[in-house]
Amino acid sequence: MLRSIKQSNGERGSSTVEFAIAGVLFFTAIFAVLELGRLLWTVNALADVTRRGARHAVLRVQTPTDTANIDKAKLYAVYGDDAANPATAKPLVDGLTTADVIVTANPDSSVNSCASPCYGTNIGSVTASISTNYKFTYILPLLGGVIDLPACSTTLPSESAGQVPGAIGGPAPTPTPVPTPSATPT
Numbered sequence: 001m002l003r004s005i006k007q008s009n010g011e012r013g014s015s016t017v018e019f020a021i022a023g024v025l026f027f028t029a030i031f032a033v034l035e036l037g038r039l040l041w042t043v044n045a046l047a048d049v050t051r052r053g054a055r056h057a058v059l060r061v062q063t064p065t066d067t068a069n070i071d072k073a074k075l076y077a078v079y080g081d082d083a084a085n086p087a088t089a090k091p092l093v094d095g096l097t098t099a100d101v102i103v104t105a106n107p108d109s110s111v112n113s114c115a116s117p118c119y120g121t122n123i124g125s126v127t128a129s130i131s132t133n134y135k136f137t138y139i140l141p142l143l144g145g146v147i148d149l150p151a152c153s154t155t156l157p158s159e160s161a162g163q164v165p166g167a168i169g170g171p172a173p174t175p176t177p178v179p180t181p182s183a184t185p186t
Contacts, residue, residue: 031140035138035139035140038139039136042093042134042136042149043149043150045092045093046093046096046130046134046149046152047152047154048092049077049078049092049093049096049101049128049130049152050077050101050128050129050130050152050153050154051128051154052076052077052080052128053073053074053076053077053101053103053128053154054073054103054126054127054128054154054155054156055156056072056073056076056077056082057069057070057073057103057105057126057128058126058156058157058158058159059158059159060072060073061073061103061105061126061158062105062107062158063105063107064104064105064106064107066105070103070104070105071098073103073126073128074098074101074103075098077098077101077103077128078091078092078093078096078097078098078100078101079091079092080092086098093134095134095135096130096134099131100130100131100132100134101128101129101130101131102127102128102129102130102131103126103127103128104126104127104128105124105125105126105158106124106125106126106127106155107124124157124158125155125156125157125158126155126156126158127153127154127155128153128154129151129152129153129154130151130152130153133148133149133150133151134148134149135147135148135149136148136149
């Protein structure tokens, strides 16, 4: 048998008020966690932009004046494609442009000039970085407005992709031995 619970008139609507208080706290916590996740994703994406730029430039940019390949490395870092059209392509991180990315070739200072093309370990390194502190904007104004994210930079040693100048020859390859027929015992 069901019993009805008696409520006095003074407690009417108290469940609604309790739910409203708990709901505000609960949803504030949920949205704060979502914003924190978005913030961490953006920091990781900015670090990934510098890694992409450095990885792309490592095989292509050999001198600080190689502007064509530096520009391609910037496009690859921001858009994921070195032939992207900035007017139509969507960047990995909202609001990031190729002007915000710096790619620099740092040739080895112990070598005055490098053979053409450069090879071996005397190439130096490539650095890709974000030029200014990226401004992260919270979606919810309750959590704050805009914050500056820390600077991101990636430096990698340059590679020659196995290119060896023509003047330096290696040993001639040895021919593969050809088996000779032998008499089969019967």
